[in-house]
Amino acid sequence: MSIASTITHPPEPEIHASHDVHEHPFYQKHHFETAEQQREAASFGMWLFLLTEIMFFGGLFFAYLLYRNWYYDAFVAASNSISMPLGLINTVVLISSSFTMAMGVWSAEVRNKKFLEWSLIATIVLGFVFLGIKSVEYAQKFEEHHVPGASFDIRDFVHPPADSKEKPLTVDMANHTQIYFSLYFAMTGVHALHMIIGIAILFVLLVKARTGLYTTGYVQPIENFGLYWHFVDIVWIFLFPFLYLINRH
Amino acid sequence: MSTIVSLPDQATAVVPKKNYITAEHGLLSWLLTADHKRIAMLYLFSITFFFFIGGFFAGMVRLELLTPAGDLMAADTYNKMFTMHGIVMIFLFLVPSVPATLGNFFIPIMIGAKDLAFPKINLLSWYLYMAGGIFVLTTLVLGGVDTGWTFTTPLSTHYLNTHVVTTATAIFIAGFSSIFTGLNFIVTVHRMRAPGMTWFRLPLFVWSNYAASVLMVLGTPVLAIAIVLVALERTLGLGVFDPAKGGDPLLFQHLFWFYSHPAVYIMILPGFGVISEVISTFSRKRVFGYTAVAFSSVAIAVFGFFVWAHHMFIMGVSNYSALVFSLLTMLVAVPSAIKIFNWAFTLQKGSITFETPMLYAFGFIGLFTIGGLTGVFLGSLGMDVHLTETYFIVAHFHFVMVGGMLMAFLAGIHFWWPKMTGRMYPEGMSKFAAVVTFIGFILTFFPQFIVGYLGMPRRYAAYPAEFQVLNVLSTAGATVLGVGYMLPIFYLAWSLKYGAIAGNNPWQATGLEWQIQSPPLTENFLETPIVDHEAYDYEWLERKTQRELQHVG
Numbered sequence: 001m002s003i004a005s006t007i008t009h010p011p012e013p014e015i016h017a018s019h020d021v022h023e024h025p026f027y028q029k030h031h032f033e034t035a036e037q038q039r040e041a042a043s044f045g046m047w048l049f050l051l052t053e054i055m056f057f058g059g060l061f062f063a064y065l066l067y068r069n070w071y072y073d074a075f076v077a078a079s080n081s082i083s084m085p086l087g088l089i090n091t092v093v094l095i096s097s098s099f100t101m102a103m104g105v106w107s108a109e110v111r112n113k114k115f116l117e118w119s120l121i122a123t124i125v126l127g128f129v130f131l132g133i134k135s136v137e138y139a140q141k142f143e144e145h146h147v148p149g150a151s152f153d154i155r156d157f158v159h160p161p162a163d164s165k166e167k168p169l170t171v172d173m174a175n176h177t178q179i180y181f182s183l184y185f186a187m188t189g190v191h192a193l194h195m196i197i198g199i200a201i202l203f204v205l206l207v208k209a210r211t212g213l214y215t216t217g218y219v220q221p222i223e224n225f226g227l228y229w230h231f232v233d234i235v236w237i238f239l240f241p242f243l244y245l246i247n248r249h
Numbered sequence: 250m251s252t253i254v255s256l257p258d259q260a261t262a263v264v265p266k267k268n269y270i271t272a273e274h275g276l277l278s279w280l281l282t283a284d285h286k287r288i289a290m291l292y293l294f295s296i297t298f299f300f301f302i303g304g305f306f307a308g309m310v311r312l313e314l315l316t317p318a319g320d321l322m323a324a325d326t327y328n329k330m331f332t333m334h335g336i337v338m339i340f341l342f343l344v345p346s347v348p349a350t351l352g353n354f355f356i357p358i359m360i361g362a363k364d365l366a367f368p369k370i371n372l373l374s375w376y377l378y379m380a381g382g383i384f385v386l387t388t389l390v391l392g393g394v395d396t397g398w399t400f401t402t403p404l405s406t407h408y409l410n411t412h413v414v415t416t417a418t419a420i421f422i423a424g425f426s427s428i429f430t431g432l433n434f435i436v437t438v439h440r441m442r443a444p445g446m447t448w449f450r451l452p453l454f455v456w457s458n459y460a461a462s463v464l465m466v467l468g469t470p471v472l473a474i475a476i477v478l479v480a481l482e483r484t485l486g487l488g489v490f491d492p493a494k495g496g497d498p499l500l501f502q503h504l505f506w507f508y509s510h511p512a513v514y515i516m517i518l519p520g521f522g523v524i525s526e527v528i529s530t531f532s533r534k535r536v537f538g539y540t541a542v543a544f545s546s547v548a549i550a551v552f553g554f555f556v557w558a559h560h561m562f563i564m565g566v567s568n569y570s571a572l573v574f575s576l577l578t579m580l581v582a583v584p585s586a587i588k589i590f591n592w593a594f595t596l597q598k599g600s601i602t603f604e605t606p607m608l609y610a611f612g613f614i615g616l617f618t619i620g621g622l623t624g625v626f627l628g629s630l631g632m633d634v635h636l637t638e639t640y641f642i643v644a645h646f647h648f649v650m651v652g653g654m655l656m657a658f659l660a661g662i663h664f665w666w667p668k669m670t671g672r673m674y675p676e677g678m679s680k681f682a683a684v685v686t687f688i689g690f691i692l693t694f695f696p697q698f699i700v701g702y703l704g705m706p707r708r709y710a711a712y713p714a715e716f717q718v719l720n721v722l723s724t725a726g727a728t729v730l731g732v733g734y735m736l737p738i739f740y741l742a743w744s745l746k747y748g749a750i751a752g753n754n755p756w757q758a759t760g761l762e763w764q765i766q767s768p769p770l771t772e773n774f775l776e777t778p779i780v781d782h783e784a785y786d787y788e789w790l791e792r793k794t795q796r797e798l799q800h801v802g
Binding site for chain 2 (some may be wrong): 029030031032033045048051052053056057058060063066067071074148149175176178179181182183186190
């Protein structure tokens with residue numbers, strides 16, 4: 001005998017379904033009772049995943065907090081040595097990509113396939129622009145011998161060029177700029193990795209969007225990816241001032 | 250001895266032809282399954298495999314410690330033995346043990362759902378676990394790692410040539426397996442409970458796994474970033490922990506223990522859940538103080554995040570901070586103790602029978618209490634200064650993890666074996682194995698408290714001659730323990746073909762999983778259950794059985 005024998009009344013029919021009770025939308029998986037339940041579960045899952053990402057980046061931000069507190073002068077000097085204009089452009093690029101992504105979510109909701117495709121393409125392009133500028137910045141650091149390790153050169157910090165407004169650091173403190181650069185590469189590197197993964201997923205979404213999958217009412221993958229993309233953007237919004245704007249003058 | 254086991258008539262009973270095992274055939278149907286029950290079985294086989302690998306390393310450690318001199322293997326090799334033992338047992342066995350097997354199998358059924366919220370992510374979790382396991386085996390083949398499972402810097406970042414990065418990768422990948430499992434459980438329990446299954450009607454097994462899942466989701470990413478930074482330091486020369494660049498090696502320990510302390514609660518909380526179910530069933534009584542037990546699981550999860558530096562008292566943290574963490578550690582013991590009291594009061598005036606799961610549960614209560622109390626000793630700052638890095642610590646965590654968690658895992662496997670397979674295990678053999686395990690455990694680990702208190706350091710291949718007798722006792726115990734753990738492999742495998750047919754509810758237990766066939770159908774329920782009774786409601790079960798007897802005759 002099934003458990004139903006213990007109930008005193010039969011199950012309520014779905015009152016919020018806009019279709020026949022026995023039919024579900026093509027995208028509803030069978031272990032869900034309703035499409036609404038599936039949508040809520042997927043959304044909750046993405047928010048929880050973003051929470052884990054906050055904890056992941058959190059470890060790096062904690063290390064940053066600690067060392068900036070200990071080695072403030074080194075952090076100031078090192079922060080002033082990276083290109084603020086490039087960082088600013090990247091910030092604008094990323095915020096724009098969040099805008100294009102949000103446009104993508106909207107176009108999925110209003111079932112505009114062409115606009116969804118263009119929004120996804122724009123987001124991908126902006127993502128690549130960001131990564132391109134990032135590699136230019138990394139290359140600059142490489143050339144200036146500011147990558148921690150055997151080839152790190154403290155001369156720029158012990159004897160700053162005459163035209164810069166930087167005050168010279170002691171040898172010890174100049175060495176500590178390596179901590180800043182370690183964190184710079186670790187934090188922007190992990191961020192870039194998340195962007196690369198995001199762009200890969202965008203390609204998959206684009207291919208599927210072209211088949212019309214997301215403009216039939218099945219908005220949730222675009223919506224949930226949008227959440228992820230906005231998260232990656234927000235991390236950068238923190239990274240930019242923390243890394244580029246320490247006592248800029 | 251009396252028993253509550255109630256089996257169908259063996260002359261006519263058969264395992265139901267249509268169930269999750271017979272639903273599809275072929276290896277690919279298992280490797281590409283989305284069914285949470287099949288994934289649980291995949292995990293069961295894999296973690297058993299890794300358990301014996303970890304056990305092999307334990308055997309090597311104990312063999313070396315038979316004699317005071319470091320004469321069986323080089324000191325570096327010994328370091329690799331205890332490191333691999335720790336890594337395999339913690340990350341590849343204990344962390345996934347109950348959640349990935351029993352949790353995966355039973356949480357959807359216990360809440361009245363057809364599957365977890367994200368079945369494909371569930372399968373991905375298993376593949377990530379296997380990938381992590383393969384990386385660990387790779388490390389093994391390449392020559393092992395000898396940092397200790399704690400990867401302490403700067404040893405791990407600067408002073409060793411062993412395969413730290415491979416191991417770090419393994420743990421990073423396995424960590425994501427854990428995160429996805431936890432994420433799946435949290436969303437499932439929030440969103441997929443059947444009508445009428447309110448939070449406070451959930452079996453306590455679900456509460457415990459939920460609390461453990463919160464820890465998995467919040468804590469594991471911090472471990473991930475800690476070992477990424479170690480790997481980056483070793484490979485690229487980034488110097489976040491490097492004193493020469495101004496880095497602080499202690500920062501690694503803070504990040505590492507921020508996860509690894511909650512990790513011990515990730516390991517034990519699901520075990521607590523199993524014990525709640527087993528104690529209730531074999532005392533025929535609802536768990537005393539359901540709300541207290543449920544909230545104490547959450548309290549352990551919350552407080553577990555505040556005590557990590559009690560692993561670092563001698564590492565150079567300030568006296569002030571050590572004091573604060575010591576006080577907080579006292580606090581975190583309280584919810585665990587609450588559970589023990591509640592189980593004791595569940596037993597009181599219950600109709601107790603001593604089937605194998607109950608034997609393991611009794612073992613758990615005794616051994617976990619001892620282990621937990623010694624944890625309180627270690628939490629007090631003054632004692633810890635003397636006892637830390639000695640065998641006292643080793644004994645403490647083995648009492649809670651092996652005497653506690655492993656016993657709970659075995660209790661759960663035996664308790665739910667009939668449901669998962671449709672067969673009963675042989676009770677005589679299993680009782681014997683439980684007793685052998687208990688005796689072997691005490692013989693192995695109790696002497697370690699004594700040698701530790703007397704000053705024998707941990708992680709040393711050689712020790713002063715006066716500790717030999719106790720070490721020999723410990724190794725002898727380890728052999729007995731090994732036998733005790735091998736036995737279930739044989740009789741559980743035997744039971745798959747020759748065990749008695751279990752029927753739906755051999756233990757006459759409450760809980761939705763016992764109201765469906767053994768083994769369950771792929772979709773678990775023929776129609777969505779509607780829950781109108783509390784958890785552990787034995788009167789409801791009695792009335793239902795009466796009604797069924799009247800109808801079926």
